[in-house]
Amino acid sequence: MLHTQNDTTMTCPCGSNKPFAFCCEPAIEGHKPAKTAEALMRSRYTAFALGAVDYLINTTAEEHRNPDDAELISEQIKVTTWTGLKIVSTENGGSGDDQGTVEFIARFETDDQTGELCEKSNFRKENNHWYYVDGEVEIRNG
Numbered sequence: 001m002l003h004t005q006n007d008t009t010m011t012c013p014c015g016s017n018k019p020f021a022f023c024c025e026p027a028i029e030g031h032k033p034a035k036t037a038e039a040l041m042r043s044r045y046t047a048f049a050l051g052a053v054d055y056l057i058n059t060t061a062e063e064h065r066n067p068d069d070a071e072l073i074s075e076q077i078k079v080t081t082w083t084g085l086k087i088v089s090t091e092n093g094g095s096g097d098d099q100g101t102v103e104f105i106a107r108f109e110t111d112d113q114t115g116e117l118c119e120k121s122n123f124r125k126e127n128n129h130w131y132y133v134d135g136e137v138e139i140r141n142g
């Protein structure tokens with residue numbers, strides 16, 4: 001499922017400084033769902049960085065899934081390198097909540113652009129699984 005070599009000793013791409021195997025991998029591999037909205041957000045960033053398309057679709061709220069998502073996400077993953085994640089703030093989204101907001105900055109590079117994606121994302125919990133609902137996105141160059 002992951003297109004990079006599955007090296008469990010590598011540091012997690014989400015910037016937690018934890019090994020991948022003890023951070024986002026259990027969520028992405030479906031062993032252990034993310035407990036908080038922030039954990040889900042981190043694992044989705046990591047999924048973008050590693051090319052885990054199915055996980056990105058499965059953790060999107062159902063009403064926001066589209067039939068061509070797999071193709072669009074794969075295309076986006078191919079042309080974008082994610083180079084860092086910073087969590088700016090979180091609101092609710094704890095293990096006892098059923099909704100939450102996470103504001104973050106994700107740095108990226110493409111062939112002709114370096115920039116930051118700044119997003120305030122909304123998450124919802126259903127049956128103990130967090131889902132990405134939608135967000136306000138701003139792309140900054142530089």
Ligand SMILES: [Zn+2]
Pocket residue numbers: 012013014015016020023024025042043046
């Ligand atoms: Zn992680």
